[in-house]
Amino acid sequence: MLNITLPDGNKLNFEKKVTGFEIAEKISKSLSKSALLISIDGKLKDLNTVIDKDCSVKIFTSKDKEGLETIRHDTAHILAMAVQELFPGTQVTIGPVIEDGFYYDFARKEPFTDEDLNKIENKMREIVERDEQTTREVWPRKKAIDHFKKIGEIYKAEIIKNIPEEEEVSIYFHGKWHDLCRGPHLTSTGKIGKYFKLTKVSGAYWRGDSKNEMLQRVYGTSWSTQKELDDYLEKIEEAEKRDHRKLGKLMNLFHFREESPGAVFWHEKGWALFQKLISYMRYKQEDAGYKEINTPEILDRSLWEKSGHWEKFGANMYTSETPDKKIFAIKPMNCPGCVQVFNQGLKSYRDLPFKMSEFGKVHRYEPSGALHGLLRVRAFTQDDAHIFCTEDQITEECLSVTNLILEIYKDLGFEDVILKYSDRPDLRVGEDGVWDKSEAALLKAIKASKLEYSVNKGEGAFYGPKIEFVLRDAIGRDWQCGTLQVDLNLPGRLGASYVDKDGSKKIPVMLHRALFGSLERFIGILIENYAGKLPFWISPLQTMVIPISEDFNEYAVLIQKKIKNSGITCSVDLKNHNLNYKIREHSNAKVPILLICGKKEVDSNAVTIRKLDSNKQENMSIDEFIKKYSALNKAPSI
RNA sequence: GCCCUGAUAGUUUCUAAUGGUUAAAACAGGCCCUUGGUAAGGGUCAGUUCCCAGUUCGAUUCUGGGUCAGGGCACCA
Structure with missing residues (x-):
């Protein structure tokens, strides 16, 4: 007699042994159709696993995260199967599930073309149609290695060698085709359904190491319904529409050019946005007790040698040689310069x-391959700061930095923030006792902030642990922005000290912190988050006056002057176009407020307001407008 | 840096075309006429086919190299 406990606590009895599928059948006919997987005492297994002991089970369908992930995993297998049917001699390597889909890495000399991708997808549909049964076998390690070597699957053999001794080596068969896999899998190839699509091909290093050979990675996505697939494809399209590179061009904010790859040429409006962010930050930082300084962009090589950058960061540094053969480095970080200011007096x-x-x-x-619009550049402006303090002050200072970061993110519309905490790396300086102290202080600050955080073991800076601030944007993407690092190394190396209560000289702790991280990157993120429609207070061009015809140009200019004087940015469009055209043009350029004026408005000394993305009109006097919008012309927290 | 793809007016071009006189279209832009609520209409003006070699009587087109861009990998704010 077999006792099977279901998630709701009910028990089912079976004679001696039973498969997951049979349990599903007993529960309901519809479940037997939609069942994909089973968990036995919390462990995910194939649905056709034979159960011969009392246990508790849960059955998963495509509505469960586990079910969907398995569909994707199976789709990856079928991809590999299709590739090997179409292109014999191609080696398979790994094919994991990723967010929203899967990929599979192949070793093959000839590159896959987009046409091949189509062929492969068609072959996959054929395999789904064939509905091949899945079976699982456990092989002795040696047999598996010999087998894969024999059939020329060198990578698979290498993977098996790296499977821990205590783990089983399981081989999954889909019909005749087979692959080394941990599983679990669906019971047949037909179960994955037809809601999948191959999306792109690219190169990827074997085992993710750039020293290894390059494999070909095929990406795909797979869902349990047509609607989910459509929604996903729509989301991708939406992300493309929001692409800051596209919007930057459309809104005339900036451009890049060959002569300086990875460096921004800011146009008038883009620079206005940049300056607005800076003046906002100045206000917030002044309020938080920071003193703003500025240090040289080019510093003698010797300073970088002292700080350790020359050795640790040299590969990323620009250097310059003067006519008399002196070597200077263009600063990749602000910290050494800042320490020099601290050292004065x-x-x-x-x-x-x-x-x-x-x-x-x-x-x-x-x-070169890392460059990506504003999000990854070679020249950027950090909203950097360095806090010199005692060890006892670390936690409190970290907490105040965290609060400041959260406040400014909130002002700019980002409330969903997570933290990544990185602790001591293998390669580090300083004594373990000091590391214990700084890690504890930083962790204490994180916990006090009550934010969700994850731990990246061993990813800290060589001089200290760090927190990275990751924010989630309007369409669910994560962006790393701010950072906070505890540094017990540089101040000593660069000779910083203070006189303590007892008259002795001590080395201060230095906290490095950036709020946006890089102004350039943050602007890219802002543009994508708002799809270009920036909030009024941060918008580089806030208002545009549009006269209905030339007769009202004079009045339009007058309004523009008044508004500009009030501190709201304002431009006037006197071009030879009709009203329709101008409204459309400036709406496309994401100007938040359009002010229309014609005879009616001139007579009543008023303007008609049109807000972006609304065709409602609102009429008010100029003074009223200025009063109302001046109040909105600042960050929410100010 | 590595793999793949690509580069033609300001922009887009699987809406061009091409080993051969003035390289095309649409939109955008300038000027003029016109002007009433998300691209009215008309007239008119404007372009070193990314760079460097090579093949050729002749290259935007073919070949090689480079640069840059796009999608990834790796790296990272």
């Missing part, structure tokens, strides 16, 4: 915490 413990901010433009020679 004698500092007392009473001066701590000493907070200096700097909008420092840094240059880093990034690998």
